[in-house]
Each structure stands twice: as C-alpha cells, then as structure tokens.
Amino acid sequence: MAVTFRQLEQFLMLSQELHFGRAAEKLNISQPPLSASLRQLEAQLGFRLMDRNSKGVRLTPAGTVFAEHAARILGQLDSARVIASETAKGAAGELVVGFVPSMLFRDLPAKLKAFQNRHPRIELSLREMNTVGQIESLLEHKIDVGFVHAVPLPDGLVSRTLETERLVACLPRWHRLATKSRIRISELAGERIMVFSRVFAAHYYDKITALLRAADLELDTRFHIQHWFTVVALVKQGMGVSLVPASLGSSVFSDVAFVEIAERNAEHDVSMIWRKEDRSQTLQNFLTSVQRFATDTL
Incomplete structure (x- = not known):
C-alpha cells in the first residue's frame, strides 16, 4: 500500500x-x-x-x-x-501575447503593466511579429492573444477594435513638404513611395495602395520591407517617403517629419484578436483589463 x-x-x-x-x-x-x-x-x-x-x-x-x-x-x-x-480563477499561469512593433507606441506597454499589476502571478510572454504571423500563431495555439492591424479574420478568430488611427506622411526633415501642417496625398507626386511588403499584412497594404491610386500615385515595389521602423529609417536616409501610422510620430527617429494627411479615409483600425474557443479565465481577465484600461484613459 x-x-x-x-x-x-x-x-x-x-x-x-x-x-x-x-x-x-x-x-x-x-x-x-x-x-x-x-x-x-x-x-x-x-x-x-x-x-x-x-x-x-x-x-x-x-x-x-x-x-x-x-x-x-x-x-x-x-x-x-x-x-x-x-x-x-485566472489569477496565475501564463499568457502569450503577440504584437506588431508599432503597438509599442500605442500604449501597449502601459496596458501590459496595468494587467501585470492586477495579476502579478500571471507570467506574460511577449512575441513581436507581423499581423499574418499572429493569425497563424493563434490558429496553431502558439500565442493566446494578438495586437494587429485590422484585417479580415479566418473562422475561429474574433477581434475587438481598439482604436482607429490616422495615416500620416513620413518625410525626411529637409523635404519640401516637411514644414507643412497638412498635405494631400497627391502632393507626393514624383516621390519614391515605400511601404512594407504585402505578404506581411495584405489588407493594410491594400488600404495604402488604394489611397495612392486614388491620387494617381504608385508604390515603389523594389523594396521588400518587413517592419515600419525599417521604412522610417530608410526615409530618414532620403531613400523615399511613405504613409505610416500616426503613432510612429512618437518614435525616437530624428531628421524625420510626420505630416498630417487631408484625405478623410486615410485611416485604419488597430485590433486585439484571440481564439473564439478560448474560454480560459486568464484570457478573460486580460480582455477585461485591456477594456478597463481603454475606459480609464478616456
């Protein structure tokens, strides 16, 4: 016995x-x-x-x-x-969080800190990846929740829109348009316009190209870029210009100007996504915490 x-x-x-x-x-x-x-x-x-x-x-x-x-x-x-x-009870355990790099300038660190303060026994694991990578990782149960540029989602995933963000023109500081408070996209005619490769966020890419085409402009497709930070770094070096999320205006890049765009539809949504089947209390606590953060900061 x-x-x-x-x-x-x-x-x-x-x-x-x-x-x-x-x-x-x-x-x-x-x-x-x-x-x-x-x-x-x-x-x-x-x-x-x-x-x-x-x-x-x-x-x-x-x-x-x-x-x-x-x-x-x-x-x-x-x-x-x-x-x-x-x-x-969702008071302990691990939560794996994916995020696009630009979320670092959209209060994501503060959201994570607020959650950690309320649930100190939950270990947060962070995974920086693009929108497509997060969708794949959620479906493969490699992450629990993601912060992405809003795109159509496959069955099994659900989303919550966190904010609608404006796009701005990213220009070298010495650019002819850099001192303006607002421009129209058509004023970028004749410029080399860069953006990240379509494979990393097709819906977002298509949104930007549609805005350019409406102004009779085209992207320079010779650049195969993965992150917004790379785009901004290339703009800084005078390699071209771009349309980027307004949140990047708070980045540490110098010698770069972020100029407001006049077009009303020059905007996109930022979303939080997760598996519909995931009923874990840990995830529910996290979703509630993010929602509470948004309410508290209004």
Whole structure:
C-alpha cells in the first residue's frame, strides 16, 4: 500500500509535538487511530520513525530525515493546490501575447503593466511579429492573444477594435513638404513611395495602395520591407517617403517629419484578436483589463 498524504500529515504533526495526545488533539482525532497510523506507516516503510518510552516520544535518526522530506512534500502540495486554484480563477499561469512593433507606441506597454499589476502571478510572454504571423500563431495555439492591424479574420478568430488611427506622411526633415501642417496625398507626386511588403499584412497594404491610386500615385515595389521602423529609417536616409501610422510620430527617429494627411479615409483600425474557443479565465481577465484600461484613459 502506498504512503498517503494523510499519513504524512499525521506523522509530521507527531514529529512537531512529540506527544500523541497533543498531536491527536490538533488533528481533531483520538489517540488510538493516530498510534495505528504511525504503526502502519512504519510497516510500509520498513523502519522505525519514532521511539516511545517512559520518558516520552522521540524521533529516530531515520524519522528525523523522513520528517524533513515529508514537510517539503506537503509544502509543495499546498503550493500546487494554491497555484492550481489561482490558475483556475485566472489569477496565475501564463499568457502569450503577440504584437506588431508599432503597438509599442500605442500604449501597449502601459496596458501590459496595468494587467501585470492586477495579476502579478500571471507570467506574460511577449512575441513581436507581423499581423499574418499572429493569425497563424493563434490558429496553431502558439500565442493566446494578438495586437494587429485590422484585417479580415479566418473562422475561429474574433477581434475587438481598439482604436482607429490616422495615416500620416513620413518625410525626411529637409523635404519640401516637411514644414507643412497638412498635405494631400497627391502632393507626393514624383516621390519614391515605400511601404512594407504585402505578404506581411495584405489588407493594410491594400488600404495604402488604394489611397495612392486614388491620387494617381504608385508604390515603389523594389523594396521588400518587413517592419515600419525599417521604412522610417530608410526615409530618414532620403531613400523615399511613405504613409505610416500616426503613432510612429512618437518614435525616437530624428531628421524625420510626420505630416498630417487631408484625405478623410486615410485611416485604419488597430485590433486585439484571440481564439473564439478560448474560454480560459486568464484570457478573460486580460480582455477585461485591456477594456478597463481603454475606459480609464478616456
């Protein structure tokens, strides 16, 4: 017969009290069952744990070692019980969060910090990736929630729009239009216009190209770029101009100007996405926290 946790608890109480009467009282049982539990435990182990004589009760050397390990085992059991309970309530565990790089300039760090403050036992794992990568990772259960440029989603994923953001013209600081407060897209005629490759966010790419074509302009397709930061860095070096999210205006790039665009439809949505089937309390707590953050900062 295997040793039970109840036997360990009873023996540990005996090892602490070294008195059957007091130990039985604290365990809320009578003394005979406690004595029987000790004898059964010793029989199962094959060695004596305690010696009893007229002077009282004492642990054997083997009993001292066993008591130390029993305390450790029971402590681990209690910790496991607490952690498992908190996980079931969404108060502990891990949440893997994907995000597009530009989210760093849209209060994402503050959103994550607010959630971590409320749920310190939940470990946040962050994955920087483009929109397409996040969609694939969600479907493959590699991440739990993502922050993306809004795109049509496949079945099984749901979204919540976080904000509608304007696009702005990104120009070298010395550019002829850099000192203007607002321009029309058509004023970029004759410029080399860059944007990230379509494979990384087709819907977003198509939105920008549609705006350009409405102004009789075309993208320069010789650049195969993955991130907005690369686009801005190339603009800084005078390699061209671009239409970028307004949030990049708070980036650390110098020698770059961000100029407002007059066209009313020069905007896009930023969304949070997750699996529709995911009913975990941890995810629900995160979604609630992000929503609360948005409300608190209005």
